[in-house]
Amino acid sequence: MSPRVVFPNKILPYLLLAPQLAITLVFFYWPASQALYQSMLREDPFGLSSKFVWFANFRKVLSDPNYLNSVHVTIVFSVATAAVAMSVALLLAVMADKVVRSRGLYRTLMIWPYAVAPAIAGMLWLFLFNPSIGSLAYGLRWLGISWDPLLNGSQAMVLVVAAASWKQISYNFLFFVAGLQAIPKTLIEAAAIDGAGEHKRFWTIVFPLLAPTTFFLLVVNTVYAFFDTFGIIHAVTGGGPGKATETLVYKVYNDGFVNLILGDSAAQSVILMAIVIALTAIQFRYVERKVHYG
Amino acid sequence: MATVDLKDVRKVYPGGVEAVKGVSIAIPDKALCVLVGPSGCGKSTLLRMIAGLETISAGSCAIDGKVVNAIGPTERDIAMVFQNYALYPHMKVYDNMAYGLRNRGTPKDEIDRRVRSTAKTLELEHLLERRPRELSGGQRQRVAMGRAIVRNPKVFLFDEPLSNLDAKLRGQMRVEIKNLQRSLGVTSVYVTHDQLEAMTLADVLVVMNAGLVEQSGAPLDIYEKPASTFVASFIGAPPMNLLPLRSGQFEGAVTLPAVPGNAATLGFRPEDCEVRVEAGGIAADGALRLLARVEGVEPVGAESFLYCQAAGGRIVVRVPGRTELQAGDQLPVFARREKLHFFGSDGKRV
Numbered sequence: 204m205s206p207r208v209v210f211p212n213k214i215l216p217y218l219l220l221a222p223q224l225a226i227t228l229v230f231f232y233w234p235a236s237q238a239l240y241q242s243m244l245r246e247d248p249f250g251l252s253s254k255f256v257w258f259a260n261f262r263k264v265l266s267d268p269n270y271l272n273s274v275h276v277t278i279v280f281s282v283a284t285a286a287v288a289m290s291v292a293l294l295l296a297v298m299a300d301k302v303v304r305s306r307g308l309y310r311t312l313m314i315w316p317y318a319v320a321p322a323i324a325g326m327l328w329l330f331l332f333n334p335s336i337g338s339l340a341y342g343l344r345w346l347g348i349s350w351d352p353l354l355n356g357s358q359a360m361v362l363v364v365a366a367a368s369w370k371q372i373s374y375n376f377l378f379f380v381a382g383l384q385a386i387p388k389t390l391i392e393a394a395a396i397d398g399a400g401e402h403k404r405f406w407t408i409v410f411p412l413l414a415p416t417t418f419f420l421l422v423v424n425t426v427y428a429f430f431d432t433f434g435i436i437h438a439v440t441g442g443g444p445g446k447a448t449e450t451l452v453y454k455v456y457n458d459g460f461v462n463l464i465l466g467d468s469a470a471q472s473v474i475l476m477a478i479v480i481a482l483t484a485i486q487f488r489y490v491e492r493k494v495h496y497g
Numbered sequence: 498m499a500t501v502d503l504k505d506v507r508k509v510y511p512g513g514v515e516a517v518k519g520v521s522i523a524i525p526d527k528a529l530c531v532l533v534g535p536s537g538c539g540k541s542t543l544l545r546m547i548a549g550l551e552t553i554s555a556g557s558c559a560i561d562g563k564v565v566n567a568i569g570p571t572e573r574d575i576a577m578v579f580q581n582y583a584l585y586p587h588m589k590v591y592d593n594m595a596y597g598l599r600n601r602g603t604p605k606d607e608i609d610r611r612v613r614s615t616a617k618t619l620e621l622e623h624l625l626e627r628r629p630r631e632l633s634g635g636q637r638q639r640v641a642m643g644r645a646i647v648r649n650p651k652v653f654l655f656d657e658p659l660s661n662l663d664a665k666l667r668g669q670m671r672v673e674i675k676n677l678q679r680s681l682g683v684t685s686v687y688v689t690h691d692q693l694e695a696m697t698l699a700d701v702l703v704v705m706n707a708g709l710v711e712q713s714g715a716p717l718d719i720y721e722k723p724a725s726t727f728v729a730s731f732i733g734a735p736p737m738n739l740l741p742l743r744s745g746q747f748e749g750a751v752t753l754p755a756v757p758g759n760a761a762t763l764g765f766r767p768e769d770c771e772v773r774v775e776a777g778g779i780a781a782d783g784a785l786r787l788l789a790r791v792e793g794v795e796p797v798g799a800e801s802f803l804y805c806q807a808a809g810g811r812i813v814v815r816v817p818g819r820t821e822l823q824a825g826d827q828l829p830v831f832a833r834r835e836k837l838h839f840f841g842s843d844g845k846r847v
């Protein structure tokens with residue numbers, strides 16, 4: 204039982220909470236309710252009037268092949284980004300764990316990409332892999348790959364996944380390094396004495412014991428890939444070519460702010476909001492409590 | 498099944514700390530060798546070198562006549578019980594025990610047979626489906642033992658396996674480890690800082706100090722003839738009384754037998770002296786006789802310890818049963834000639 208503070212004054216607690224509540228109201232509940240309201244309005248082509256259409260926008264959005272394509276793109280993008288970002292980070296963390304000398308330097312260098320703004324990260328990758336001026340694109344062509352992410356949708360997807368994962372690797376790396384450090388060294392030694400080679404030790408001891416970290420990162424990376432990669436996609440492909448890299452968040456922006464179909468855009472936002480709430484609920488339910496060995 | 502031979506083994510850690518400075522020990526087949534010494538003297542380092550968990554900086558380690566310096570822990574066919582047990586937290590007790598056998602490709606039905614028979618020996622049968630966190634400290638200790646035994650290795654290594662248990666359980670487990678080791682006949686190396694554990698378990702006792710072997714041999718031989726003041730004060734509880742001698746003379750003694758010329762320290766064990774309350778009586782047999790003043794009395798039940806101040810320094814005297822003596826009492830203390838130990842100025846026995 205945690206002790207409860209009892210205020211003798213009836214108003215004081217509300218006053219103390221007021222600033223936080225005000226911020227939440229102004230910056231979350233108000234826009235959220237606006238989105239909900241907007242998602243049920245439909246504007247005329249000239250934007251002069253709007254009428255209340257209940258769930259028609261949702262019906263329209265959910266049956267729109269472009270929207271379903273975007274769902275598909277988002278799933279591919281998120282799964283790929285989370286998988287790449289996590290496996291590369293895990294590999295690097297395992298390697299960094301073995302480094303004896305200047306271990307701190309390696310770790311610091313590994314963390315830097317996290318400090319790069321998403322749009323800048325996107326630009327970096329865009330320039331490196333630009334078909335006409337990119338130095339790495341040159342290398343790819345030299346290897347005999349006809350590299351053209353401006354026309355080839357799969358290649359564009361590879362590029363945004365690479366850029367998005369690259370930025371997230373640092374974050375995952377930090378958590379994996381901490382997770383690895385939390386595994387008692389004697390367990391690894393006991394496993395070695397028990398005849399397990401390095402590979403076997405990793406898959407039977409280290410990896411299972413990292414499960415809490417891995418699960419936590421899976422949720423965080425999914426949320427990241429869903430919602431925090433707008434800047435990268437905007438800078439690298441702008442959702443193209445065609446709609447090959449148009450994720451759900453990017454589509455909200457495209458439909459709402461570029462094409463000014465506010466009702467559809469708002470309906471999409473509401474759907475995204477539901478997804479965020481679901482992911483957060485999962486995080487709270489499982490990450491906080493489950494998947495722990497003690 | 499196997500002998501362990503260490504020849505002038507040294508360990509220098511990357512930071513430059515020389516933890517083991519040239520240790521040679523020959524452990525015969527089926528023997529239980531106990532490494533004892535104060536914390537930081539290099540016992541664990543030595544054990545870990547036998548296990549292959551630390552590289553050997555110089556010298557050689559041979560198991561069963563084969564030099565294993567270049568062989569990793571995986572191939573040495575040894576088993577180790579760690580101080581913190583190092584049980585795999587995500588595996589059930591059964592899987593903890595089966596892990597080593599599975600890694601070595603033992604057939605499934607044989608694994609099952611061996612795990613169950615080992616569990617029976619250690620009375621762990623009802624715990625096989627539990628995870629380590631659902632066990633008490635003593636049960637975890639048994640599982641760690643089981644995990645070592647089930648593999649039937651050439652050598653057992655123990656690194657302070659009982660130090661996390663309470664005193665009563667420690668006593669029980671000590672007896673049990675001794676019996677198991679006897680009946681299995683597996684050569685074992687056991688590290689501890691507890692001299693009682695060392696004395697009761699060892700076939701071969703090795704007393705270490707600052708990275709070197711101070712003395713090795715049968716426990717009672719070491720107890721009776723400690724090779725140095727360090728061993729004398731480490732083995733036995735309470736430790737041996739050590740009093741300084743000045744050019745063969747000892748100021749506090751009423752009588753002192755013939756002293757070897759180069760002796761600088763006189764030693765006698767608390768349990769080897771008698772308190773004779775009758776005054777006078779110079780010991781005719783060449784015994785030590787000195788006067789001491791009691792400063793404190795510690796009755797333990799079966800015996801009592803008198804903490805005394807003699808002219809040459811503080812001493813502890815053991816008297817059987819209860820005692821009527823109190824702080825402030827003056828008493829003559831005797832120790833017979835054959836119970837006296839003399840050490841040179843370098844601390845070595847003379």
Ligand SMILES: Nc1ncnc2c1ncn2[C@@H]1O[C@H](COP(=O)(O)OP(=O)(O)O)[C@@H](O)[C@H]1O
Binds near residue numbers: 541542
């Ligand atoms: N990994 C290590 N790196 C550097 N020095 C170490 C390491 N492990 C132990 N030492 C040092 O080596 C000495 C012996 O340690 P250890 O063998 O653990 O002693 P014991 O087990 O007898 O208490 C100590 O001075 C300790 O500080």
Ligand SMILES: [Mg+2]
Binds near residue numbers: 542
């Ligand atoms: Mg130790």
